[in-house]
Amino acid sequence: MRKTYDKEFKVQAVRMVKEDGKRIAEVARELDLAEQTLHNWIKKYEIGNEAAFVGSGNVSAEDKAESDFKKRIRDLEEENAILKKAMGIFAKDQK
Structure with missing residues (x-):
């Protein structure tokens, strides 16, 4: 089954990489995410900041x-x- 993550979780994960300077692989491991998923979130965040994550169904x-x-x-x-x-x-x- 596919996991879904809320906006706050995605923003927190991206900030761990962008602001805290952690490596993507490290954050992905800590949060039990696929590295590619985190890469995608970072790309979206760079384009639209927090507005990039509209949330499930929105x-x-x-x-x-x-x-x-x-x-x-x-x-x-x-x-x-x-x-x-x-x-x-x-x-x-x-x-």
Whole structure:
């Protein structure tokens, strides 16, 4: 089974390497992590600091905004299709 780690745990692990000067292999061993996992966390941290770790089930602000826009577009397209059908029905009634 895959382990999940919360944001605080990830930040603490990264800080042990970045601020305390410990080696990645040492921190990974201490925390029972794969070294590659810790490498990935460090890369993410360097790009976005603590905001890089959004937590399980959460998304970044940019991803949420994009998802909201896509949902809004789908809703508007659906409304448009309904209105076109309604126009067709009313046009038939006019004849």
